[in-house]
Amino acid sequence: MIDDFITLLSxxxxxxxxxxxxxxSIGLLRLPDLxxxxxxxxxxxxxxxGLMLIALAVHAADSxxxxRALAGVVFFLxxxxxxxxxxxxxxxxxxxRLGPSAVRDEMAGQDTENPR
Amino acid sequence: MSFAETILDYAVNIALVILSISFILTIIRIVRGPTLPDRILGLDMLVAAAIGFIAVIGIKTGYILYIDIAIALGLVGFLATVAFARFVLSRGKTEDELLREAKTAAEAARKKSRDEEKRVAKALKREKRLSR
Structure with missing residues (x-):
């Protein structure tokens, strides 16, 4: 029973x-600027x-x-x-520069090379 | 095979298909560009998708050691992105600026060669006149 639950969770x-x-990846392809x-x-x-790594950890059911999976997830986060x-x-x-559909550039006019 | 295991088997296969589609979409973005940071971002996303692939393959085969490979790949991907970001910063020019510079240089070189041609033609003419 609990095994089935863990498998379904994974x-x-x-x-x-x-x-x-x-x-x-769809966002990477469709959005307008960098x-x-x-x-x-x-x-x-x-x-x-991260979710797929957690799935692997849940499936393995080994401390x-x-x-290790948790360490990996934390590292990516x-x-x-x-x-x-x-x-x-x-x-x-x-x-x-920002894309053509950008409304406002709040960093415009700031010295980005040498920030305070 | 129990019901839950059948479900997991299907889920893993579906996830592999979805991840492949995601991989291809990311590669389309990398090929299209249009700028270097876009491609770097695509590389970063490719690493994330590869980690997902490794985790799913680990579930499918039951070979748990793959998780160490995933962690190492994440480290390498992070370092690669950081190095590329430093490269973008140290290059200090966008693609548009590089293109404009190249066009200006080409224009200058063309003008110079035209002037040179004119000068040579004039000199030749003068020489012919003198020899006559």
Missing amino acids: AAFVLIGAFFALVA YSRMHAASKAGTMGS GVFA LTAPISAHLLAKAAYAVGY
Whole structure:
């Protein structure tokens, strides 16, 4: 009974994770400029791979595997925002502009090369 | 095979199909560009999708050691993205600026060669006149 429940839980996590990965890649393809694409890829993408790792941990039902999977998820949750922010900062400082549908650029006029 | 295991089997196969579609969409974005940061972002997303693939394959085959590979791949992907971001920053120019620079340089070179041609033609003419 409890084994069946764990298996079903793992199946649900796998499906939800794959769905999030699909949403992230559709966002990557459809959104208008780099900064909005970054929002799709770094949030939904991390969610997708993290959920699939959790599914693997739940399926294995072993404390060592569970700890490693959790460490992996925490690692991705820590590094994805850092890398996305670094890339956005570099791209903005170099001069890649917002897309044509952007309404407002709140960083316009600031010294992005040498922030205070 | 119990009912729940059949469900998991189907879920894993469906997830592999969905992940493949996601992989292809990301690759379309990488090929299309249009700028270098877009491609770097696509690479980042590709790493995330690959980690998902590894986790799903780990469930399918029951080979749990794959999770270490997923963690290592995540580390490499993070470092690659950081390195590429530093590269974008140190290059300091967008594709448009590079293109404009190349066009200006080509225009200048064309003008210079035209002037040179004119000068040579004039010199030749003068020489012919003198020899006559």
